[in-house]
Amino acid sequence: MKALESQKDERLQVEAARQDPARFAELYEDNFERVYAYIAHRVQNREEAQDATADVFHRALAGLPGFEWRGLPFVAWLLGIAANVLSDRWRHFARAHEGLTDDSELPGIDDNIERRAMLYELVNTLPADQRQVILWRFVDRKSLREVATELGRSEGAIKQLQLRALRNLRDRIAAPMKEGRNHV
């Protein structure tokens, strides 16, 4: 029942975005992590993942007037575009590097993608100091000493913060996944 309501809401969102493209921002907010997680699972670095993600949403916005509702979640359409984007990139890359073949998978939401998307969302729910440590360590690739200097704490304290942040993420990600399984 909940799933049906969710689909109905999403359909309304899509219709609204078709009439007023500015409403596309809502669809973007709702689906960014999944699209990014799908792409990040298949590429080698953050820059490439971000570039491909941007490509997907630009294509989606341009193709929104031609979108037809077929009972599938909107993210499935987005992941189809993502698969095409990656495929194009692979073809372009393979042309430049003969011998490589396109091994992109068919689009679909599996547990890995869902888990990764959820993880990326959960980072924003961490306490401020833990979130900052995660961003500096994993996004900006700062050393432990640099992070300690920036936050004015000892390296040992930063290690503890890092440990607590990862434990927090582990616990938070485990809860909804279990909940989802119980629902099934």
Add this chain to the structure above:
Amino acid sequence: MSDASLADQLDDAIEMMIAEPNSAPPRVDFRMDDLLAIASELRLLPHPRFRAALKAELLEECALPVGGQPVRRSTPIQIHERQNPAYGEILPTLFGAGENTYPLRRGNLAISAAIHAAIIVVIAIGGLLMAKSKFQPDVNSVLLTELSYPTMPALNKGGGGGGGGDRDKLSDSKGSLPRFAREQETPPAIVVRNEQPKLVEEPTIVGLPTLASPTVDSGNPLSAILQPSNGAGFGGGIGTGHGGGIGAGDGAGFGLGYGGGAGGGVFHVGGGVSAPRPIYDPDPEYSDEARREKFQGSVVLWVVVGADGKPYDIRVARTLGMGLDEKAIAAVRQWKFEPAILNGHPVAVQINVEVRFRLY
């Protein structure tokens, strides 16, 4: 295992994962497996700024009217720059990047670049021209006797002098002067050496015929009791000078001075004496002191132009100071003249030269 030890091990593993992003998670204590799996996935965590920047781009694209120009798509580098504060912080709004900034219009950017380039070119050309045109103060000079104060022919007075003799041991005998003539055919003599000349001419001394003969007799008053003598000079004439005149001067005139005439000194322009004409007159330099003080004015020099056209006996008649007098003298000393002419012969004359120093 304590938390501290666990945190150390975990951090070591994370360091390895960050150092080699594409490698598999390192093997550690099995109790950390789930944490390392999370850490491994966080390696591709999107930058929060990327998410916001992409949303802004999409909204901008939405805001365009139907049929409008498509929004510029960010290149990977630009997206990377937006989400990475290490890039593009110098001029974050120059390219319309980020939220709350106006979109970049290539036409405007090109016009702006062209205007700036034009301004730079104008400044560069101006600088070059200024560097090439070294400041040159305006300096000129004027012959006062020729240009400023034209003189009328003098009727009854002149200048110059003359002298002569025939190397006699006795001083020249006393006697009255012969008359002045424009040209001298025969120099005066007390002792006539050639008693049988083929052509007899009246002895004269050179000077304007209108000049009155000086009333003072020349020669030794005691000569009446001595042997007659032409004097100790040489070149004909009478006296201790030379040049066919009478007296101690130099030339065919009378008295001190030179070049003919009477009254001492040299000829003055006028009365049949033409003005010398400069044929080589380089301008003087400006003195550093005067240039620094922006000082200007005129120096008047008293100059004798010899029969050979060279300047002699240069003196300052009107001083200016600041080192400009010396500069004027140094310049005029290099001048060359077409000499003054009297009766077809070059004669020495005294002239005044005004040297004007102007800064602009």
